[in-house]
Amino acid sequence: MTASYPIRPAVLEFTPYTPGLSIDEIKERYGLSQVVKMASNENPLGTSPLVQERVCKAAGTMFRYIQSGAPRLVEAVAHFFQVPPACVVLGNGSDEVIDLLIRACPTPGIHNVVTCTPCFSLYTLQSKLCGVALREVPLNPDFSFPWQAMRAAVDEHTALVFITTPDNPSGFCPPREEVLAFAASLPPTCLLVVDEAYIDFCENEQESSLLPLLATRPNVVVLRTFSKSFGLAGMRLGFGVMPQKLATCLCAIRPPFSVNILAEIAGIAALEDTTFRAATMHTVKTGRAYLQEQLTALGCTVFPSQANFLMFRLPQGCTKQAKEVFASLLERGIIIRPLNSYNLADHLRVTVGTAQENALFVQELTGVLRHA
Numbered sequence: 001m002t003a004s005y006p007i008r009p010a011v012l013e014f015t016p017y018t019p020g021l022s023i024d025e026i027k028e029r030y031g032l033s034q035v036v037k038m039a040s041n042e043n044p045l046g047t048s049p050l051v052q053e054r055v056c057k058a059a060g061t062m063f064r065y066i067q068s069g070a071p072r073l074v075e076a077v078a079h080f081f082q083v084p085p086a087c088v089v090l091g092n093g094s095d096e097v098i099d100l101l102i103r104a105c106p107t108p109g110i111h112n113v114v115t116c117t118p119c120f121s122l123y124t125l126q127s128k129l130c131g132v133a134l135r136e137v138p139l140n141p142d143f144s145f146p147w148q149a150m151r152a153a154v155d156e157h158t159a160l161v162f163i164t165t166p167d168n169p170s171g172f173c174p175p176r177e178e179v180l181a182f183a184a185s186l187p188p189t190c191l192l193v194v195d196e197a198y199i200d201f202c203e204n205e206q207e208s209s210l211l212p213l214l215a216t217r218p219n220v221v222v223l224r225t226f227s228k229s230f231g232l233a234g235m236r237l238g239f240g241v242m243p244q245k246l247a248t249c250l251c252a253i254r255p256p257f258s259v260n261i262l263a264e265i266a267g268i269a270a271l272e273d274t275t276f277r278a279a280t281m282h283t284v285k286t287g288r289a290y291l292q293e294q295l296t297a298l299g300c301t302v303f304p305s306q307a308n309f310l311m312f313r314l315p316q317g318c319t320k321q322a323k324e325v326f327a328s329l330l331e332r333g334i335i336i337r338p339l340n341s342y343n344l345a346d347h348l349r350v351t352v353g354t355a356q357e358n359a360l361f362v363q364e365l366t367g368v369l370r371h372a
Contacts, residue, residue, distance in 0.1 A: 043231035048276040094238030106159035118342035143170035171305025198307035200229040
């Protein structure tokens with residue numbers, strides 16, 4: 001007898017998030033001894049030595065549950081970013097905070113969520129999974145935000161509007177004044193969620209981020225992650241800063257211990273290691289300028305980026321499609337990101353690596369294009 005049990009149609013029809021390829025699977029697939037990964041926007045310098053030291057020392061504590069709410073990390077985040085502790089919501093990556101917001105704020109069948117297309121897929125995936133109506137507004141041809149069209153998509157039933165700044169996959173970063181003006185135009189019942197996963201890499205973070213101004217913006221939520229500049233992608237740690245009432249609600253529904261005890265220790269150490277973070281910023285900004293120059297010299301169209309990655313199109317007249325260049329680079333041990341999942345089949349995205357990785361990528365891409 002076949003078992004019969006309910007599964008929601010939204011789950012049966014769900015399209016999962018598509019992660020970047022791993023180093024191990026490319027080594028195995030092509031029999032390579034060395035592979036350079038420049039696909040997932042990870043920290044080019046790896047993990048802070050201080051973080052590694054603290055985590056190793058704390059390894060014996062893994063049998064313990066973390067203190068409820070990870071208050072030590074909350075205090076460290078609040079101090080580092082100069083925000084009230086009661087407004088900080090930690091998560092198993094900022095992905096969890098996105099999920100909590102979509103679960104907590106819009107009511108299925110009543111409210112809707114607005115975002116752009118293309119965008120970070122988790123906004124759309126979790127909205128669909130939760131049964132919340134989703135309205136997607138196409139970005140402008142230059143990948144800037146269509147503020148008027150986005151505002152037109154918002155009505156009295158819009159609970160959340162998501163934007164990423166700098167945006168993924170383009171790296172475009174709008175002037176802060178534009179974001180603030182858009183937030184002010186929204187109904188008081190609508191929250192603007194600004195995902196600042198890559199804001200650290202802007203030329204001037206303090207003048208680009210909304211965090212310093214949140215106290216005067218009651219309808220804005222800012223998301224941050226430890227995955228990029230802090231080098232903790234594998235630890236899964238992020239946070240949101242939001243109005244205190246909302247923060248209290250999200251903390252109440254968040255699964256217990258979603259931030260693990262080693263992640264708390266790693267997060268505190270990462271905030272302390274300002275030398276490592278400064279080195280990361282220098283490496284990324286120098287490497288970004290180098291890649292911009294080299295890709296342009298190869299005839300590629302490179303989109304302006306304030307993130308730790310660059311989006312580009314291949315030179316006009318290139319006989320190979322983006323997916324073919326991506327595949328050829330894989331064979332040479334270079335992983336970058338094709339953008340089919342963003343409906344940008346003729347675009348590619350490369351994460352800024354170390355100086356050696358950047359030079360190797362340019363060398364191998366040059367070889368691929370010469371044979372195109």
